[in-house]
Amino acid sequence: MNPPPISAVSRRQLIAAGLALSAAPARGADFASPAPLAAIEASADHIVDISVCTRPFRARGPRIEAQPWAGRTIIHNYGHGGSGWSLSWGSARLAVQLALSTREKRIAVIGCGAIGLTTARAAQRAGLRVRIVCRERPPEVRSSFATGVWSPSSRICSNEFASPDFVARWEGMARHSFRMYQYLLGLPGDPVEWRESYLLSDLPFDQPAASANLPATEPDYAELDDRLDDIDPRSNPLTPAQHPFPVPHVRRYAQLVFNLPAYTKLLLDDFFREGGEIEQREFGSLRQFAALKERTIVNATGYGARALLGDESIVPVRGQIAHLLPQPEVRYGLHYRGHNLSVVSRRDGILVQAQGDNDYGNADITPDRALSLAALERLAALARPPSTSLRPR
Numbered sequence: 001m002n003p004p005p006i007s008a009v010s011r012r013q014l015i016a017a018g019l020a021l022s023a024a025p026a027r028g029a030d031f032a033s034p035a036p037l038a039a040i041e042a043s044a045d046h047i048v049d050i051s052v053c054t055r056p057f058r059a060r061g062p063r064i065e066a067q068p069w070a071g072r073t074i075i076h077n078y079g080h081g082g083s084g085w086s087l088s089w090g091s092a093r094l095a096v097q098l099a100l101s102t103r104e105k106r107i108a109v110i111g112c113g114a115i116g117l118t119t120a121r122a123a124q125r126a127g128l129r130v131r132i133v134c135r136e137r138p139p140e141v142r143s144s145f146a147t148g149v150w151s152p153s154s155r156i157c158s159n160e161f162a163s164p165d166f167v168a169r170w171e172g173m174a175r176h177s178f179r180m181y182q183y184l185l186g187l188p189g190d191p192v193e194w195r196e197s198y199l200l201s202d203l204p205f206d207q208p209a210a211s212a213n214l215p216a217t218e219p220d221y222a223e224l225d226d227r228l229d230d231i232d233p234r235s236n237p238l239t240p241a242q243h244p245f246p247v248p249h250v251r252r253y254a255q256l257v258f259n260l261p262a263y264t265k266l267l268l269d270d271f272f273r274e275g276g277e278i279e280q281r282e283f284g285s286l287r288q289f290a291a292l293k294e295r296t297i298v299n300a301t302g303y304g305a306r307a308l309l310g311d312e313s314i315v316p317v318r319g320q321i322a323h324l325l326p327q328p329e330v331r332y333g334l335h336y337r338g339h340n341l342s343v344v345s346r347r348d349g350i351l352v353q354a355q356g357d358n359d360y361g362n363a364d365i366t367p368d369r370a371l372s373l374a375a376l377e378r379l380a381a382l383a384r385p386p387s388t389s390l391r392p393r
């Protein structure tokens with residue numbers, strides 16, 4: 001099947017169409033010559049990869065608890081939905097507290113994704129000797145295929161389980177992670193950085209979007225973000241003259257971005273530098289943990305815990321990302337509300353994400369190229385010569 005045609009929108013075309021307008025700063029002084037907003041090459045021939053992975057969602061939220069097992073202690077740390085990177089440090093802190101209470105000085109961490117690797121680093125920082133044992137290590141782990149933005153409440157639990165206790169625990173994890181990420185800014189290679197992003201909408205933001213961003217097949221997820229209002233930078237409404245997008249309502253905000261290749265490398269380098277070891281090995285069942293020499297074992301197997309423990313409370317939620325060639329001049333992302341389109345610019349490329357109709361409960365990681373091409377079409381349309389309200393200034 002031939003893919004639908006995609007309109008390539010080059011920077012030159014955008015400038016010719018008068019769309020490479022400047023985005024004036026939302027706060028503070030109005031600079032005389034603000035930087036222009038570079039165009040994204042929303043073209044099929046810029047796709048270098050289409051990655052698919054599954055979010056390990058649990059309606060009750062992540063499982064972080066200790067389980068005595070055959071004279072050992074297993075500390076579970078899995079089921080972080082669409083928030084694993086964002087909550088990793090806070091979740092690791094809880095797991096490490098449980099590990100320290102066993103008084104063992106050496107621990108094993110099963111899993112080398114966002115959760116296992118960060119838990120291993122947090123345990124080292126607490127003075128423990130750590131060995132990671134895992135089937136895959138980065139970049140083959142599912143965590144490597146995430147978008148890589150601060151999204152601490154994304155598919156973290158369903159609304160019915162968002163009890164006050166859960167919310168308080170989640171908030172503690174999110175705040176600790178957020179603080180840790182601020183210490184990772186400004187490092188060589190920019191493993192973590194702030195970038196600007198635009199929220200686009202056809203309707204005023206106080207009205208619901210015409211079509212939902214998530215299909216009706218997905219649960220009623222808890223919306224917790226307003227608990228973090230004091231640390232999340234506020235978004236600012238822009239006038240049509242302040243942005244190039246052919247949509248009536250636009251807000252700009254700062255987005256914390258994890259450049260996952262650089263960030264993962266940093267975590268691994270630090271882990272090895274502090275004496276960490278990795279053994280690659282697959283466990284067919286919990287019983288096989290008995291072969292480990294460590295008596296305190298952190299289970300950070302993510303979606304793998306479903307098969308390993310027979311834990312059917314973990315539901316896969318499929319997610320697909322088209323990776324476009326890097327464009328260093330594009331230093332912003334966007335989310336088009338109600339149009340199933342999210343774009344994040346990272347150092348290693350531009351990531352274009354769209355939801356499928358049947359992502360929930362779907363563990364199929366076969367790429368659906370048509371889904372990504374349709375998202376690119378919507379992105380390209382944002383840069384076509386638009387309405388009269390967007391005349392060049």
Ligand SMILES: Cc1cc2nc3c(=O)[nH]c(=O)nc-3n(C[C@H](O)[C@H](O)[C@H](O)COP(=O)(O)OP(=O)(O)OC[C@H]3O[C@@H](n4cnc5c(N)ncnc54)[C@H](O)[C@@H]3O)c2cc1C
Nearest residue numbers: 084086111112113115135136143147148149283302304319
């Ligand atoms: C499309 C998409 C975008 C996302 N974007 C974001 C985002 O922007 N921000 C964010 O915070 N989160 C995001 N997420 C969510 C995030 O990726 C996950 O929450 C996170 O990857 C979970 O990490 P993990 O370490 O638990 O699992 P994994 O990365 O799956 O790691 C599990 C580890 O356990 C090992 N393992 C599993 N089973 C076994 C076994 N039987 N024996 C031995 N080893 C085993 C694996 O080999 C691996 O090493 C996104 C997810 C998707 C799908």
